[in-house]
Amino acid sequence: MFVRALFMLLLALNLGGACWLAFANRPAVDAAPATDPGVPRLELLAERDGDDHAELASAPESPADLANDQCRRFGPFPTQADARSAMNTLTPLTKRIRMREEHATQTRGYWVYLPAMPTREQALSTARALAGKGVHDYYVVTAGDQQNTISLGLFRDQGNADRRRAEIAALGFVPKVNTRTEDLPVYWLDFALAGAEPADLASRVAGAHEAHIEPTRCL
Structure with a gap:
C-alpha cells in the first residue's frame, strides 16, 4: 500500500514538471536594433502615410513659377452654360481656371x-x-x-x-x-497659362463668336 502511494506521488510530480516546462512564459528575446544608436531608421516610401503624399501633391507653386504665369480673361458669355462649355475646353490647356459672374448693361x-x-x-x-x-x-x-x-x-x-x-x-x-x-448677368473665365498664349486659343471654343481674350491681372 505504501509503495503504491509513493508511485502515485512520483507520477504526479513528473506530470507537473512536464506541464510547467511546456507552458511556462519564456522571457522575450530582445531584437537587435535595425540601426546603430543615433542613426534614424530607414523608412521605405511605401511605409509613409497617404497624408504625406497629399501634402507633397498640394505643395504651393514657388514665386518664380507664379511670376512666369500668363493670365487672361475670356468672355463675356451670355449664359452660364456657354461659359461652362468653354471652361471644359480650356481646362486641359491651362494651369488654373475659374468662372465668375458680372453684370453688364446690354x-x-x-x-x-x-x-x-x-x-x-x-x-x-x-x-x-x-x-x-x-x-x-x-x-x-x-x-x-x-x-x-x-x-x-x-x-x-x-x-x-x-x-x-x-x-x-x-x-x-x-x-x-x-x-x-x-442690366443682365454675363460670365467670364479667368485663367493662367504656363507659357505664351496659343494663337488659336479662342478658336478652339465652339460658339464663342462674341467672346474675346484679353490680358488680366493674375490672382
Whole structure:
C-alpha cells in the first residue's frame, strides 16, 4: 500500500514538471536594433502615410513659377452654360481656371415713337393723320408712364430703327428713337497659362463668336 502511494506521488510530480516546462512564459528575446544608436531608421516610401503624399501633391507653386504665369480673361458669355462649355475646353490647356459672374448693361432693342401728346384727343388725331398717309402699324399707348405716346415699332437692329424714323419724318412728323437697355448677368473665365498664349486659343471654343481674350491681372 505504501509503495503504491509513493508511485502515485512520483507520477504526479513528473506530470507537473512536464506541464510547467511546456507552458511556462519564456522571457522575450530582445531584437537587435535595425540601426546603430543615433542613426534614424530607414523608412521605405511605401511605409509613409497617404497624408504625406497629399501634402507633397498640394505643395504651393514657388514665386518664380507664379511670376512666369500668363493670365487672361475670356468672355463675356451670355449664359452660364456657354461659359461652362468653354471652361471644359480650356481646362486641359491651362494651369488654373475659374468662372465668375458680372453684370453688364446690354442693348435690348430700339424703339421708334412719337412723343406723348398733352391729351388723348391729340394722340388720336395724330394717329388718324398717320393712317391718312398710309401708316397703319402704330399703337397709341393708353396708360402708364408713356400714356398718349404713339409707338411706331420696336426693332432689334439699329439700322432698321433709323430707317423707320426717316420714313415717318419724311411724312412731316417728328419721331424719336430710344435705345432700350437692360442690366443682365454675363460670365467670364479667368485663367493662367504656363507659357505664351496659343494663337488659336479662342478658336478652339465652339460658339464663342462674341467672346474675346484679353490680358488680366493674375490672382
